[in-house]
Amino acid sequence: QVTLKESGPGILQPSQTLSLTCSFSGFSLSTSGICVSWIRQPSGKGLEWLATICWEDSKGYNPSLKNRLTISKDTSNNQAFLKITSVDTADTAIYYCARQLPGGFDYWGQGVMVTVSS
């Protein structure tokens, strides 16, 4: 049974660094072909892909966030992480992590709400 769960600070101030954790079970990030991605969704809006990390440690980032993103993983503890530096109010959103197979994002976490506010 595959599950993923995101965790984060809930609320933070502009210019701070957002640190998110995705804890998962039912698969391993050391298995060939498996990746974990982060996607976000502002309230009432569409989906924005942020970053992906794969089993062999390759990474992909959305260039629209201008080098503010860092994705990493802890294979032993079945976790993936995302850091976003210099947040502002535009980063307020629900953040999802999802397992990615070659065909798409087949399992998603429940999402974690992050609010950036002074």
Place this chain on the structure above:
Amino acid sequence: DIQMTQSPASLSASLGETVTIECLASEDIYSNLAWYQQKPGKSPQLLIYDASSLQDGVPSRFSGSESGTQYSLEINSLQSEDAATYFCQQHHDYPYTFGAGTKLELK
């Protein structure tokens, strides 16, 4: 970046009807397209992968097809539980991009 132009933005249909949602890719994405369903307050759910393959557990009234860079999601025999927002997503190249979404309402 590959742009995904999704249409319509919204539609209203009756139980039992058939609806089609389309996504136009700005370049060839070689069938690397997925469709997702999202209900209010819930995470997206994968319906179709690789343009036309049905994800395990998804009802067979959902189907996907392609013609060139145009991708379509068809829902046959609409059920009340199909009321949701639907997104397409290309995974051919970084940055992965989503369509803007189609909100399906049942009359």
